[in-house]
Amino acid sequence: MVYIGSRFLCWFGNKPVLCTDDPIVVKEVLMNSNGVLESMNFNPSVREALGRGILILNGSDWERHRRIVVPAFGVDNLKEMVSRINESGRNVIQRWTQKASTCDEFELDVFKEFKIFTADVIGTTSFGSDPGQAKRVIELIDEQIALAIADYSFVPGYRYLCVKRRWHSMKLNREIKKCLTELVEGRRKMATRDSDLLGSMLEANQKDADNGGLSIEEIIDECKTFFFAGHESTAVLLAWTCMLLGIHQEWQDRARAEVFEVLGTDRVPTWSDVNKLKTVGMILNESLRLYPPGVAIVRKAVMDCKIGSICIPKDTQIFIPLLPMNHNETTWGEDAEKFNPNRFSEASEKASFFPFGKGPRACVGQKLALLESKILMAMILQNFSFHLSKNYIHSPVVFITMYPQHGVPIILHALKR
Numbered sequence: 001m002v003y004i005g006s007r008f009l010c011w012f013g014n015k016p017v018l019c020t021d022d023p024i025v026v027k028e029v030l031m032n033s034n035g036v037l038e039s040m041n042f043n044p045s046v047r048e049a050l051g052r053g054i055l056i057l058n059g060s061d062w063e064r065h066r067r068i069v070v071p072a073f074g075v076d077n078l079k080e081m082v083s084r085i086n087e088s089g090r091n092v093i094q095r096w097t098q099k100a101s102t103c104d105e106f107e108l109d110v111f112k113e114f115k116i117f118t119a120d121v122i123g124t125t126s127f128g129s130d131p132g133q134a135k136r137v138i139e140l141i142d143e144q145i146a147l148a149i150a151d152y153s154f155v156p157g158y159r160y161l162c163v164k165r166r167w168h169s170m171k172l173n174r175e176i177k178k179c180l181t182e183l184v185e186g187r188r189k190m191a192t193r194d195s196d197l198l199g200s201m202l203e204a205n206q207k208d209a210d211n212g213g214l215s216i217e218e219i220i221d222e223c224k225t226f227f228f229a230g231h232e233s234t235a236v237l238l239a240w241t242c243m244l245l246g247i248h249q250e251w252q253d254r255a256r257a258e259v260f261e262v263l264g265t266d267r268v269p270t271w272s273d274v275n276k277l278k279t280v281g282m283i284l285n286e287s288l289r290l291y292p293p294g295v296a297i298v299r300k301a302v303m304d305c306k307i308g309s310i311c312i313p314k315d316t317q318i319f320i321p322l323l324p325m326n327h328n329e330t331t332w333g334e335d336a337e338k339f340n341p342n343r344f345s346e347a348s349e350k351a352s353f354f355p356f357g358k359g360p361r362a363c364v365g366q367k368l369a370l371l372e373s374k375i376l377m378a379m380i381l382q383n384f385s386f387h388l389s390k391n392y393i394h395s396p397v398v399f400i401t402m403y404p405q406h407g408v409p410i411i412l413h414a415l416k417r
């Protein structure tokens with residue numbers, strides 16, 4: 001990677017972009033809360049699919065949504081999600097164990113498998129109290145977001161040319177709305193609260209009714225946003241982690257020893273077990289450093305402003321490049337390019353490491369993403385050993401997330417009991 005300085009200006013078409021990793025400017029940008037900087041402009045197709053979700057909103061609308069959404073990811077709710085995540089993890093292990101029953105070892109693209117797992121987790125943690133509906137709604141949202149991504153283009157107006165796709169997307173939108181409206185209406189009639197994200201949002205919404213609260217449409221848009229923001233990003237984290245552990249066998253062995261110490265050979269993790277999986281946590285952090293699913297954070301100045309010592313004209317985008325910052329030798333030392341989870345052995349926060357963002361717009365799903373990743377990695381290590389297949393082609397590409405373009409083929413071997 002070539003380092004070209006801590007601050008420079010470039011152009012995306014006719015839009016000026018200030019790219020900076022200057023720690024003072026980065027901190028001021030991320031912590032800014034006076035409304036002069038807004039979140040990046042999403043592509044119109046994605047905006048249309050996500051509606052008025054927190055990822056897209058700014059200003060007082062964003063504040064109103066964030067107030068309702070954040071409590072849904074609180075510790076008490078996450079604790080209740082552990083059994084649902086365990087269930088999704090068990091499905092993965094059962095599928096793989098079945099494959100292993102007919103041969104000594106087998107090859108699998110784990111990136112595909114992890115996308116199934118994370119969709120399952122978002123489905124059950126969002127609407128888990130209605131498993132039948134959860135599956136249907138997630139399938140519909142998945143299809144609609146895939147259509148929006150297919151329309152993703154830098155050519156203005158391109159999406160209007162794809163008439164069939166637009167028509168189909170509108171049809172899906174109606175169906176998603178119908179399913180979720182029935183779900184929400186059903187919940188409202190019940191006396192007890194459901195321990196999933198939808199139930200928590202409805203509860204927070206009721207408490208916040210005096211401040212405006214959210215409409216059913218807005219709650220539906222949040223459910224879609226969770227899927228968009230949390231599905232692929234977490235699958236990508238798991239895929240890069242397996243790739244790294246498939247190469248670095250010594251770390252795989254260390255992590256497995258820890259899993260056996262905490263869980264034995266057959267127990268599934270509880271909330272307190274998850275907190276004891278320190279080595280697995282260090283490995284996930286090192287994976288997020290080397291291969292951050294989100295490679296940059298972008299803001300836009302909505303008026304002329306001054307950040308640090310820099311005067312920023314209205315409409316300038318500010319680009320914080322997480323990927324090169326995570327590989328910077330001045331910050332991380334001469335071995336910055338090497339996989340070394342030991343650099344996360346101290347619990348202290350690393351000032352220039354924020355794969356989930358920082359400040360008022362930091363990722364709301366950070367704890368959920370790490371919880372589900374730790375649980376699944378622990379289950380895999382407990383049941384299988386693995387190495388990277390010779391068919392693996394190293395080709396990280398960026399399209400919304402930084403993902404392995406040709407997947408991550410792994411050779412898995414079931415551990416003898």
Ligand code: HEM
Binds near residue numbers: 225361363364366
């Ligand atoms: C490894 C997995 C994940 C990574 C690396 C990740 C990373 C990020 C990053 C970098 C941001 C932008 C912060 C900013 O603009 O300052 C963000 C925002 C967000 N993430 Fe995540 N995320 C992950 C998983 C999740 C999950 C599981 C969910 C929900 C279920 C989620 C929901 C969101 C939402 C709603 C926002 C927007 C917050 C706002 O604008 O107020 N993310 N995430």
